Amino acid sequence: MSSKNRRRTPWRAGMIAGAVTALMMAGTMVTGSAQAAAGCRVAYEVSSQWPGGFTANVNVTNLGDPINGWKLAWTFPSGQRVTQAWNATVTASGSQVTATNMSYNAAIGTNAAVSFGFNGSWTGSNTAPTSFALNDVACTGSVGPSPTPSLSPTASPTTSPSVTPTATPPAGDRMEMVAAMQPGWNLGNTLDAIPDETAWGNPLTTREMLRHIRSQGYRSIRLPITWSSHHGPAPDYTIDPTWLNRVREIVDWSLAEDLYVMINLHHDSWQWINSYPTDRANVMGRYKALWSQLATAFRDHSAKLVFESINEPQFAGTSGDAESDQVLHELNLEFVRLVRQSGGNNATRLLVLPTLHTSGEQARMDALLATFDELDDPNLVATIHFYGWWPFSVNIAGGTRYDSNVEQDIIGSFDRAYHTFVSRGIPVIIGEWALLSYDYTRPGIIQRGELLKFFEAVGHHARIRQLTTMLWDAGSFLHRPELRWRDQGIYELMKASLTTRSATASTDQIYVPRTGGITSRSLTLNLNGTSFQSLWHGGTRLTNGTDYTVSGSTLTLTRTAVTRLVGNRATGVNATIEARFSSGVPWQISIISYDPPTQAAANGTTSGLTIPTQFRGDQLATMEAEYADGSPAGPANWTTYKEFWSSFRPDYGANTIFLTPEFFAEVNDGAVTLTFHFWSGTQITYRLTKSGSAITGSPA
Template identity: 45%
Template sequence: MKIRWKRLGSALLAIGLSLSLLVQPLGGKSAYAEPAKTDTKLQQAVEAMQPGWNLGNTFEASGDETSWGNPTVTKELIQALKAQGYRSIRIPITWNHRLGAAPDYPIQADFMKRIQEVVDWSMDAGLAVIINVHHDSQWMLNMETERETVIAKYTAVWKQIAAHFKNYPSTLLFESVNEPRFSDDWNKDEPIYFEMLDQLNTTFQKIVRASGGKNATRPLILDPLTANHSQARLDELYKTIQKLNDPNLIATIHYYGLYSFSVNVAGSTVFDEAAKNDVTQAFDRAYDTFVAKGIPVIIGEFGLLGFDKSVDTVERGEILKYLEYVTYYAKEKKMPAMLWDNGQHFDRNAFAWKNPEFYAVMKAGLTGRSSNADSDLIFLRQDEPVADTTIHLNLNGNTLKAVKSGDRELSAGTDYVLDGEQLTLKADLLKSLVTDQLGEIAALTCTFSAGADWTFHLLSYKTPTTRSVEGGSRELFVLPVQFNGDKLATMETAYADGGNAGPDDWTPYKEFGKSFSPDYDNNLIQMPKAFFEQVKDGEIRVKLHFWSGAVLDYTMTVSGDAVSGVSPDEPASQPSPSATAVASPTAQASEAPSSEPTKSEEPGSSLYVWIGIGLAVLAAAALTAIAYRKKARK
């Protein structure tokens, strides 16, 4: 998976912006608020671009269009996207390694021809198209000390793009520069940064307008600093747009959610009121600053930062609630939202959604709200009697039409009872679904009067247990866990003598996928080198929080390169297994395996040890690959 350049500094930026919300009024009203002017021809054209999709990790890749793992773009892909209901496509492009020498910086003819081909396919399919300069923002970082060089290169690139496409219809839009910045500190606002960005955006507008053809009135998109939605950055962009006095300018922002929720850190595991308010305030600020005054806004990218690692970084039901609200509220604020897709959402070979429930809730958001619930997980403890289970629904203005178990429609009043928004699943129904299996045993699908379906996943579980381990290291520590059908939500680490341990030491709750990753197939939790690089020697108290509500304590001791762990589930006198031995699967996994499961052996056998070593090596290699790709875009 590719990770955008900006992710290297996103933590400081997002934390700072989250804190800044504390001093802003709810809704983040702009100083420029006035009666809304949302009936312009350009505004209507922009709204018609909803929904939008990003061709990510392709033409902005540091090599060729397949170097970041995606297949060659085809006409069939573009047509498939159109068939999914998309109305616009953003094509991120990095031109830098396709340029010749100064002073003309000629763009490679074959590359320009290839971009034209994909633009033509998209327009032939009836899509509005955005092209930009994307990771070229990297060489613009030096603008403060190399201003003449940066402006000359920027000017040369846009003169060529503008000339090449000057006769294309207005449904081809140009974007000045993706996420412009002039420092590695994504959270830093300096007057000179705003002044330099104003110069870039002004230069861009003048180049295009002077290039002839349909560029005289072509819609142009301008980014605020880092494409961020803080009020200070929106206000500075507003000043530029006001100064240019051009009726065909559009503002853009990017949105990846409340940082703590977006990456699953600081115990922010659910789409709660804080995460919801972050959406509301960000979109309100953009609306009040621009849309209400006749300047359209496009949300040029949206998603979750945790997707950089895996779509499993955030729990699935919480992702669905986030996507539902973002899509709905963006439409309410008349701002089309363009999904960032680095290849992990829409399969570019099979032309199908890898997570169809994501697509379903986003599609439904174009016409209204979807219903959901406080959770999509229902846990049934295996060693306890089955009782009625009540879950709160968030109907969002809809009515419940049916509840199904597979193809069987359940009986209202017998199998379930709905009282307002309280859904009670009756004990007899649940008993009929329970098996001896641990993990997911059934799925109940709710359909509503409007919007996407909502699925409850029923999981049979026992309290998870841990095991002691010796012989671990800072390179990769493997914590053995019998998940017993449960799922890990988050993990706390703190030093026994005080203070939070590991990265993000402003919170004891560590980032999912960065400091720890559960492996349900093999019943273990991996804690990589990235965690221990910021750990001092000593005793660390670990708390494992599970979605069932279970909390397990564990103790790790770090001494030099060695790491060991002690589980309260094992007697102190019991010998501890080696770190490699515990890497083999020992119980039924709670999720479908992503690959062939390894056959387990008795502890102490040579085969068992070698399997464990192999798994540890593969895990370390995967983590190294992820780290290597941190420089890449998502």
Template identity: 55%
Template sequence: MKGTKHPGHRRRGPGRVLGLLLALVAAIGLSGTTALAAPGHAGTSAAATARVLGPKGVVAAMQPSWNLGNTLDAIPDETSWGNPPATKALFDTIKAQGFRSVRLPVTWSGHQSSTAPYTIDAPWLNRVRQVVDWALSDGLYVVINVHHDSWQWISSMPTDHDNVLARFKATWTQIAAEFKDSPQTLLFESVNEPQFNNTTDAQGSQYLDELNTTFHTVVRQSGGNNATRLLMLPSLGCTPSQERMAPLVDEIGSLKDPNLVATVHYYGWYPFSVNIAGGTRFDATSQKDMTDTFTSIGNTLIAKGIPVYMGEYGLLGYPDHNHPPRVEQGEALKYFEMLGHEARTTGVTTALWDAFNFLNRSTLQWRDPDLIDQIKSAWTTRSGTASSDRVFLAKSEAITARTLTLNPNGLTFRGVWQGGTKLAQGRDYTVSGDRLTLTASALTRLAGNRAYGTNATVEARFSAGLPWKIYVTTYDKPVLSNANGTTGGLTVPTRFNGDLLATMESTYADGSNAGNTSWTPYQEYDVAFSPDYPGNAITLTADYLNALRDGAQATLTFHFWSGATVTYHVTRSGGSVTGTVA
């Protein structure tokens, strides 16, 4: 879980000034060795660009950014975690999609001697260079780092201090030597999400200070462009809490180097990010966590003149196209819409964490166009949303009007459309303040033959940004059936009847929590349970079932997005499990 957040005042970043500079260059068509140009312009000196823009301007020019996750950082090899090898075409695509920089996480441990002199294998170093050079050749800023080494061997620094420090120094000595003549559009990041075993935050910050100082010294003394290359220093865990960012401010101040950048990560309010403890919605708690985080970044770092690169952002485990989405689509869209706004107004450059979730590396196509469109739109403007992206109509009941709450986000509501047809205000919908009501007659027409599932899609449109899609959905209360299985997994036959599963509550008769997450009755989506819509089933996982008390009956309450709930009982007897309808 990310650290505790504190409120404060947000500041506007340098992006507008930078944008005016780059627009001026484009307008007057400067050429040759002029410095006022974005990386990738023909004839432009990257070093000169960095000198003129300065650290803040360079970091602003890196917005937006993208991570090549689960590739060069995969263990033990590049393709070990299911992604194909990186290609030049991949970076061509990223550049064409509007990204200005990429972060290339690199895990070195599997390609390096674990004993002195800690030599990095030449083929691996050459492969990293090849990928870096592909990205640089596309005019992208590039960040490389020491990634999963953080928990593989760096975390043992408290008990193996001298060896860890020597290996860390040797690692960066070799990286710095390899890339010392690379253009200054290449940045180095000390270490990803630094952590140290069995330490307090105060102790961890001391170890991190030692690593960051070593990193800084090694790179600066390595010569070439490394003398002034931008270096990124993380907070402990890359956590953007005031308590963890404050020591980083002190460290950056002590190094007296203007070419330093702070880096943090953000994955949202934890219960919402993974769908646990009832965190199904991007509600006021989740929103406050986000605004407090960016406020703290603004007050703690940016207000002190320190550029900030959010090296990773997203939602934990979302989207995962190998499993049903644990975060509902509309709620995720709200999250990414607001995050883009907070980053812009605070002046933070953001790097989307993409382990495979967003871009299909084989086809070079976005897996979810609506999701990436919202992320991209939020780079420049706000979009209006609503309290839900679905209107559920029970098939067993007469259709009545349905009301949603609009969230214009400072925009003006323009009306409701179905495709190219604008619905008639008064007849098809009414608006009262922020309440949008779809009439019974319009919903009857949109529902058509009332087959289970989505019958029609309409859009609430606003004066800017993307429209908010509303799915008119027919459902009936889901029906579960009895089941038998083992602690290896229980498949519960389920007729979803057009509904969608939101969460699962699990308790014993005495009121205590039942399952592998003991601190809340609401178990984690895709970890304790998972719907299988094509297979007409809900799966209870081995992790969940093995955590149940032997012989004790657990009462499960399945919560669906229509508002329907279904109660079910599960009893474990040794290695056998029985599920019964309540």
């Protein structure tokens, strides 16, 4: 990413999925001979539990001779049921359960382990099973002769993402290797920070952090690295050995934690590489010097280390994108040539080449495909970035909801990647993805329920097109000092999206006026191929027909249930209910009491205006600004809807809305009408008058 333009600020946010442990290399074959030693040990752990549901992880250690193809059987002692699974195919007959290997984790060597996980349901109690059998051999923790061999079921090819095996897929199988990198995580705003690792607010990277990332289901880590402040002058451009050793340390830690690792030249793209069209000799010399040193330093590292040529390449001084495509082509050719010539494992190492701007536009992908055709190298990978439909990603032009524009942008981008590259056997890594304005330091820009729909859809559409995704996380997802997710619900949904779909709904908020009569309330379920199962409030299952009804995809809370849930009708969230479905994570719905917000008069300057605002349980969705003739006022004068945070910022604790200097910098003298839109549906009109640097305002 680049800090030079707003789309690529260093403060952007970036999410994760799939909590499972180490897996083994692919292969489905017959189990070992009847006289082979057999034995196993199983560790069954419930990692999280909620009323009626739970997540379990199962680790199977093979104590006998190597096996290729496995099935693990057990019986639930309390009648539990598996609702979704990952890294195994799970079938059940009553309480008897069988988990069978996937195509990529069939082989288990002696004393090696394989893991899988699942979500389940329970009633009454959730007693853990204690007896397991691997390929019909009881897992007692000791070794004995195996039974007569049988064929393990052959797992059919799947479009679900693979995860990193403990053994690297065979060299030359780039599709399998990139599938094994799913999902990935970016150590954002860290080694790429300028001038050093902690300059942009993140702590020093520790091995414990990397171990935590692996434990949470990540199989690869992208290390964005900016080198421009860490090398000497021309012509050698010698990399600072202290910096190189620090990079090597983090790479080695990551590999030791069984992560694939991708390193690159990051902000160098806009700091000096962008001048290549007008300064070819100097830029190429610097580029070659850096990659030559890196290729030499990491020549003998594991094949799980991957090189990415340039982050978000962009160029000044060209006639347009077509010429910039050609410029990037030249750099990519040189990158591949010099890495391959450096020998060692670099002769076959995966090398990742970006499109111009890492764009998902068809013309940019076509240009990169021409580079692949010319190089004819079986170990090259394409990469793009994805931050969604821009109006939604930053909340501008009324882009407050996950709508058909957002959905079609995902589908179009991922379809282009699939048809251009994947269908030709060229894997694609979405090296960064998130929403541009999702940032824990700027809450409320994107409403949480709408954000969840986006994350769910990205996971699904990437999975069915065999695209490997690497979440951009600059600190907004993982709270690194405490190694915890800032929003556990987002993490759980993203984890589930690796293997299945989750249902969502038209909203996750039901606003109920604090005074007056209470009526039934309805919302639309987006089932996404699931079926509705039940509705819960805490540990209480609500009653169909009395508390709610479901007709097709419409869920309706009865007046009686809404009355009970709002309680004393204090402003704010009074209750949270949970809709559960046949698969995926539940959908939570907040029941909120509110009074219409109010505002008061204010005076200020073009340096900013603070409008007193009593939110009274409501929250701000967006703001419009118009001149007297109805034309848009302020920045982005092609729309009346201004950009959240850039032009206006609510502060719910202080009961204010702040209009920014950036907003007033593009407002003409005279009258301006503001319309504040709230999530309850309430709208407030506010009048401003600008005279030079003086601003006055009052409710309409």
